[in-house]
Amino acid sequence: xxxxxxxxxxxxxxxxxxxxxxxxxxxxxxxxxxxxxxxxxxxxxxxxxxxxxxxxxxxxxxxxxxxxxxxxxxxxxxxxxxxxxxxxxxxxxxxxxxxxxxxxxxxxxxxxxxxxxxxxxxxxxxxxxxxxxxxxxxxxxxxxxxxxxxxxxxxxxxxxxxxxxxxxxxxxxxxxxxxxxxxxxxxxxxxxxxxxxxxxxxxxxxxxxxxxxxxxxxxxxxxxxxxxxxxxxxxxxxxxxxxxxxxxxxxxxxxxxxxxxxxxxxxxxxxxxxxxxxxxxxxxxxxxxxxxxxxxxxxxxxxxxxxxxxxxxxxxxxxxxxxxxxxxxxxxxxxxxxxxxxxxxxxxxxxxxxxxxxxxxxxxxxxxxxxxxxxxxxxxxxxxxxxxxxxxxxxxxxxxxxxxxxxxxxxxxxxxxxxxxxxxxxxx
Amino acid sequence: xxxxxxxxxxxxxxxxxxxxxxxxxxxxxxxxxxxxxxxxxxxxxxxxxxxxxxxxxxxxxxxxxxxxxxxxxxxxxxxxxxxxxxxxxxxxxxxxxxxxxxxxxxxxxxxxxxxxxxxxxxxxxxxxxxxxxxxxxxxxxxxxxxxxxxxxxxxxxxxxxxxxxxxxxxxxxxxxxxxxxxxxxxxxxxxxxxxxxxxxxxxxxxxxxxxxxxxxxxxxxxxxxxxxxxxxxxxxxxxxxxxxxxxxxxxxxxxxxxxxxxxxxxxxxxxxxxxxxxxxxxxxxxxxxxxxxxxxxxxxxxxxxxxxxxxxxxxxxxxxxxxxxxxxxxxxxxxxxxxxxxxxxxxxxxxxxxxxxxxxxxxxxxxxxxxxxxxxxxxxxxxxxxxxxxxxxxxxxxxxxxxxxxxxxxxxxxxxxxxxxxxxxxxxxxxxxxxxxxxxxxxxxxxxxxxxxxxxxxxxxxxxxxxxxxxxxxxxxxxxxxxxxxxxxxxxxxxxxxxxxxxxxxxxxxxxxxxxxxxxxxxxxxxx
Numbered sequence: 001x002x003x004x005x006x007x008x009x010x011x012x013x014x015x016x017x018x019x020x021x022x023x024x025x026x027x028x029x030x031x032x033x034x035x036x037x038x039x040x041x042x043x044x045x046x047x048x049x050x051x052x053x054x055x056x057x058x059x060x061x062x063x064x065x066x067x068x069x070x071x072x073x074x075x076x077x078x079x080x081x082x083x084x085x086x087x088x089x090x091x092x093x094x095x096x097x098x099x100x101x102x103x104x105x106x107x108x109x110x111x112x113x114x115x116x117x118x119x120x121x122x123x124x125x126x127x128x129x130x131x132x133x134x135x136x137x138x139x140x141x142x143x144x145x146x147x148x149x150x151x152x153x154x155x156x157x158x159x160x161x162x163x164x165x166x167x168x169x170x171x172x173x174x175x176x177x178x179x180x181x182x183x184x185x186x187x188x189x190x191x192x193x194x195x196x197x198x199x200x201x202x203x204x205x206x207x208x209x210x211x212x213x214x215x216x217x218x219x220x221x222x223x224x225x226x227x228x229x230x231x232x233x234x235x236x237x238x239x240x241x242x243x244x245x246x247x248x249x250x251x252x253x254x255x256x257x258x259x260x261x262x263x264x265x266x267x268x269x270x271x272x273x274x275x276x277x278x279x280x281x282x283x284x285x286x287x288x289x290x291x292x293x294x295x296x297x298x299x300x301x302x303x304x305x306x307x308x309x310x311x312x313x314x315x316x317x318x319x320x321x322x323x324x325x326x327x328x329x330x331x332x333x334x335x336x337x338x339x340x341x342x343x344x345x346x347x348x349x350x351x352x353x354x355x356x357x358x359x360x361x362x363x364x365x366x367x368x369x370x371x372x373x374x375x376x377x378x379x380x381x382x383x384x385x386x387x388x389x390x391x392x393x394x395x396x397x398x399x400x401x402x403x404x405x406x407x408x409x410x411x412x413x414x415x416x417x418x419x420x421x422x423x424x425x426x427x428x
Numbered sequence: 429x430x431x432x433x434x435x436x437x438x439x440x441x442x443x444x445x446x447x448x449x450x451x452x453x454x455x456x457x458x459x460x461x462x463x464x465x466x467x468x469x470x471x472x473x474x475x476x477x478x479x480x481x482x483x484x485x486x487x488x489x490x491x492x493x494x495x496x497x498x499x500x501x502x503x504x505x506x507x508x509x510x511x512x513x514x515x516x517x518x519x520x521x522x523x524x525x526x527x528x529x530x531x532x533x534x535x536x537x538x539x540x541x542x543x544x545x546x547x548x549x550x551x552x553x554x555x556x557x558x559x560x561x562x563x564x565x566x567x568x569x570x571x572x573x574x575x576x577x578x579x580x581x582x583x584x585x586x587x588x589x590x591x592x593x594x595x596x597x598x599x600x601x602x603x604x605x606x607x608x609x610x611x612x613x614x615x616x617x618x619x620x621x622x623x624x625x626x627x628x629x630x631x632x633x634x635x636x637x638x639x640x641x642x643x644x645x646x647x648x649x650x651x652x653x654x655x656x657x658x659x660x661x662x663x664x665x666x667x668x669x670x671x672x673x674x675x676x677x678x679x680x681x682x683x684x685x686x687x688x689x690x691x692x693x694x695x696x697x698x699x700x701x702x703x704x705x706x707x708x709x710x711x712x713x714x715x716x717x718x719x720x721x722x723x724x725x726x727x728x729x730x731x732x733x734x735x736x737x738x739x740x741x742x743x744x745x746x747x748x749x750x751x752x753x754x755x756x757x758x759x760x761x762x763x764x765x766x767x768x769x770x771x772x773x774x775x776x777x778x779x780x781x782x783x784x785x786x787x788x789x790x791x792x793x794x795x796x797x798x799x800x801x802x803x804x805x806x807x808x809x810x811x812x813x814x815x816x817x818x819x820x821x822x823x824x825x826x827x828x829x830x831x832x833x834x835x836x837x838x839x840x841x842x843x844x845x846x847x848x849x850x851x852x853x854x855x856x857x858x859x860x861x862x863x864x865x866x867x868x869x870x871x872x873x874x875x876x877x878x879x880x881x882x883x884x885x886x887x888x889x890x891x892x893x894x895x896x897x898x899x900x901x902x903x904x905x906x907x908x909x910x911x912x913x914x915x916x917x918x919x920x921x922x923x924x925x926x927x928x929x930x931x932x933x934x935x936x937x938x939x940x941x942x943x944x945x946x947x948x949x950x951x952x953x954x955x956x
Contacts, residue, residue: 011483012476012502015509016563023512023532030529033624059537069527070632070926072892072911072919079916080856084881086783087774088851088868096862099855124533125540 031130037062042126042134043415058131061123132279158243166237180234184227191224250339251289251332252281253325256307257346259296259316266378270345271308272414273376277343278304280422291328295321301328318350318358318391322366329369340370348377348389355394363398374421375405467755472566476504479561482571482748483578489747490579493820495740498586498597499556500578510550510562511535517723518550520558521604523611523715525627551577553585553726555597568761571754575744580737587828588732590725600722606652607715614708626709629930630695630716635891637695637717638724659707690895690910694931695720697896703905704936713934728831731885735789735835736827738770739797742790772848791844792835796822799841810841832885840878845869852880857916892919894941905937913945924954932956 031038041060074081091097126134162175195217202213254277256270281288292307293299296314299321325342333340350358367373377392395405406417468485469478479502490497505513515532516522552558559577561570585591614623630637691697695717699710726733745762748754772787773779796814799807800822803815814822826839852867867873867880883889898908909931911919924941931939941954 011500012479012504012561014476015503015505018509022509023515023528025524026515026526026529027532028529029524029526029620029624030533032620033526067530068926069628070923070930071635072894072927073890073923074892074917075920076855076917077860078857078918079913080854081915081917082852082854082866082880083884084783084850084852084877085775085780086772086848086850087776087780088849089774091851091865091868093865093867093873095865096859097853097865099861099863122530122534124537 027130031126031134034062034066035134037066038126039134042131059123059125061121064122067122156243157240160239160241162236163239164233164235164237166239170238170240172236172238175236176230176234179236180230183231183234184229187227188224191220195220195224249289249337250341251291251329252277252341252343253291253293253328254278254307255321255325255342255344255346256292256294257296257316257318257321257349258294258312258314259349260313261316261349261380262347262378266347266380269378269408269411269414270376272411273345273408273418274343275308276414276418280418289333291325293321293324293328295324299324316346316349317354318346319354319361322358322361326361326365326369329366334369341372341374342366342370343374343376345376345378346391348379348391350390350394352390352394355390356397358391359394359397362395362403363400367398367400367402371402373400373403375403376417376421377405377407379407379409466752467758468753469567470755470757472568472761474567474570478567479570479574483574485748485751485753486571486575486579486744489744489751490583490740493743493747494824495579495583495820496586496824497557497579497582498554500559500574500582501556502559502561502574502578504561504563506563507539510560511539513550513560518552519601519604520552521601521608523604523608523627525611525631526624527628527631551581552600553581553591553595553597554601557582557585557597566761568754568758569765571748571758572741572745572762572765575741576737579744580740581733583740584729584733584736584827587824588725588729588831589829590728590831594725595722603652603718607719610656610711610715614712618708623712625933626712627716629933630713632927632930633694633698633934634716634720636894637693637720639693639696639721640724640887656711659711688898690897692893692895693717694894694896694909697899698931698934701899702935705934709934725831728887730785731789731792731832732827732830732835733789734785735791735793736823738766738786738790739793739823742766742794743797774849788836788844788848791847792839792841793823793826795841795844796826796839798843806842811839833882836885837878837882840881842869842874845874845877850877850881852877888914892917897942907931907935907937907939909939909941911941911943913943913951916945916951918943918952919954921954925956928954928956 038060041062045058045060162172198213198217198220202210202217205213254274256274258267262270278290281290290304292302292304294302294307294312295317296312297317297320298314301324302310321344329340362373375391375395377389379389379392392405392407395403404421406421408414408417468481483502511532513520514535515528522528550560557578559573559582561573565573585595585597591597611623611627695713698705699713699717702710702713705713745754745759749759770784770787770790771779772784773781797819799811799814800817800819803811808815826835830838846869849869851865851869852873853863854866855863867876869877893912893914895910895912896907897910919941928939928941939956942950943952943954945951
């Protein structure tokens with residue numbers, strides 16, 4: 001026993017620094033397995049949330065039916081059994097005490113009592129990431145030309161083994177030295193062969209020939225010892241070849257009307273829509289650029305913070321915003337490398353002239369450049385008859401598969417409209 | 429041994445103990461008496477070096493008392509890591525499955541909302557034994573966990589006959605690593621829904637995947653891997669669709685033997701004889717079976733194992749105190765946790781969740797020590813072999829040679845029965861609205877209670893005994909299972925049907941379960 005003291009080693013290992021989330025695999029499996037149920041619960045949960053909470057994780061409750069892992073158990077309503085329980089205060093042999101209705105839950109083994117909670121519902125907490133992943137699961141940027149090769153391609157450099165020449169930057173020192181060693185071994189071997197042959201010849205040769213051979217051998221020996229350490233043929237470089245690759249770079253332009261006619265309710269709805277859009281893009285396409293443009297009678301490009309939070313009022317002109325968007329596309333996102341998306345939200349108040357011009361501008365100038373133009377109309381709720389808004393009417397003129405519009409009247413519309421606009425479609 | 433303990437007997441003090449509480453059998457040192465040493469550390473903060481000092485002190489006391497343990501490796505982890513660990517039944521590696529994810533999510537939620545604390549300790553029966561210390565524990569708790577897991581459980585694993593016989597502590601982690609890799613590979617090859625189907629089915633039958641009486645063959649991940657690779661390679665290389673039926677293994681012995689021996693290891697039987705499972709599916713069955721086999725002794729020794737660990741942390745920490753290596757604050761802190769752990773709520777209180785294995789086990793072991801040290805006349809009558817013998821010898825014997833039911837049957841003393849105020853209830857067909865009290869803690873009741881409680885911890889009490897009675901004659905290929913009904917206790921219909929569906933998933937043909945009473949009468953039939 002005492003010899004164990006001798007072999008004590010450092011027995012406390014700090015594992016806190018180990019990568020976290022070993023359980024993530026199982027977590028993911030659980031979510032995958034009960035995706036349908038969880039999604040339904042998440043959608044419900046989502047509709048209850050306020051805008052600031054949308055992106056947060058949250059508690060989800062799903063029905064516990066499918067979750068049970070059944071094991072064979074006795075039916076406690078059959079047969080007879082005895083069991084021992086603690087805490088007797090007043091009973092004597094022969095006494096009776098009422099049997100609880102759910103017999104079995106109250107006695108016996110502790111584990112089984114615990115299992116019961118899963119029966120009717122199962123509650124757990126989803127992280128922000130998991131929450132969003134579920135929301136945006138079957139949504140996709142429409143018409144993203146990722147798959148149509150040939151048309152929108154760009155070159156991407158790819159690694160392809162090694163080459164003998166290249167930039168010093170991509171030299172592979174280890175491999176180069178390895179090649180050099182190999183070369184020297186090979187050369188030494190052939191020199192050794194020559195020396196051996198000469199030595200054999202020397203045995204039989206005459207005196208003058210022998211001197212000649214000695215000289216040769218000496219020369220070869222020197223050469224053998226002075227083989228260059230590194231020659232050009234040893235060098236190896238990383239080979240990089242350009243490959244055509246489909247462009248999946250995308251930019252989303254968000255246009256929002258913040259004029260006086262957009263009251264708080266409408267702005268709130270528009271913002272909700274854009275927050276959703278923003279979360280969706282951020283999650284689904286890490287590399288998507290987002291441009292925020294808000295407009296009254298002038299348009300300006302702002303950052304995310306000001307787009308969502310900075311109050312402003314004024315009249316309404318739609319066209320300048322479209323023109324600004326167009327300028328942004330031309331200067332920064334032109335060319336075939338980019339998939340361009342535009343989402344516009346407005347209450348649809350505009351002069352008929354402005355509306356006409358805007359529609360024409362969208363149709364003639366913008367649509368050829370963009371993959372998808374989504375317009376979200378937020379009509380006044382005060383009107384007591386449902387007249388389509390001015391801009392909506394103007395946009396009637398546009399007929400293009402890359403254009404879509406929906407009307408949002410209340411909070412509950414946002415999510416369905418969003419889904420409709422961005423639901424995954426079969427590539428046309 | 430007895431020299432060290434002799435003087436403490438004089439130090440016992442008379443205290444007005446509350447009526448229901450037993451007087452502590454481990455003598456308390458008198459306050460104010462100069463201590464042998466300075467405390468190793470004060471306060472609740474800890475560092476790695478203080479923990480190591482405590483470990484050295486614990487080891488010294490444990491060795492003085494003759495406790496034999498595997499070396500322990502303590503791993504310091506965060507609360508999140510603890511949740512992860514708990515979700516995979518405490519194993520640091522395990523194959524991936526959604527049920528572990530379910531565990532994880534529910535535990536995490538409970539913990540975040542403060543509904544439940546985390547396990548203080550997890551210890552794994554490996555060599556060296558792995559014990560986990562959570563970083564949020566205070567010093568006193570860390571030392572408590574070290575004594576409980578690193579010495580108590582560890583010694584139990586090393587000495588108990590079931591663990592010695594049924595588990596290979598040095599091989600389990602490697603085997604689980606192999607299992608994880610294999611499951612992953614299967615998922616890649618055959619798709620996760622297929623793999624999950626098999627694993628779900630096996631999990632439902634895990635309790636019937638163990639050899640109860642035979643020592644299982646040694647786990648060796650390397651050998652498993654080779655065997656498997658060979659099997660799969662052969663199948664792939666030699667697969668010719670036209671001749672596939674010729675390659676199928678010929679029915680062993682050409683014909684089914686006239687007498688089919690009933691088999692208790694359902695998963696083993698399925699692995700070997702299910703007619704339509706692919707090689708990789710059999711392998712998955714095997715993995716679940718092997719893991720279940722590893723945990724089998726733990727299922728049998730809940731009370732014995734937890735009781736021993738609790739007894740040892742209690743004893744070792746008191747040794748530390750008697751040596752002056754910890755101060756009063758330290759003692760008060762861990763004693764508070766200790767008393768939570770060994771609390772036994774009465775049957776009619778809200779917190780009642782059955783008999784607490786910690787409480788029962790601790791009471792039994794502590795009573796063994798009491799009987800050895802301070803036997804009463806009653807004890808001399810009940811335990812003549814214990815009274816007056818060295819207590820640690822008696823404890824080691826109890827740890828090494830018993831499982832739950834036999835431990836209770838051997839050692840449950842009248843005093844423990846009285847302290848826990850155990851009583852025996854009968855629930856019979858004659859009166860479904862009442863439980864009948866059959867025995868209480870009196871002279872007539874002790875033996876009855878002891879036997880009934882022991883029976884309650886027998887495996888058959890909770891896990892109905894099922895055997896494979898007949899399988900696959902040529903015409904029907906139906907699998908016939910039998911439930912040996914005891915005292916008229918039938919199987920629950922709903923769960924049985926659900927489980928049979930899982931069996932069918934593996935067997936692929938009809939499965940029938942009959943319930944047979946001891947006279948051989950068929951009481952009920954479940955079919956898929």
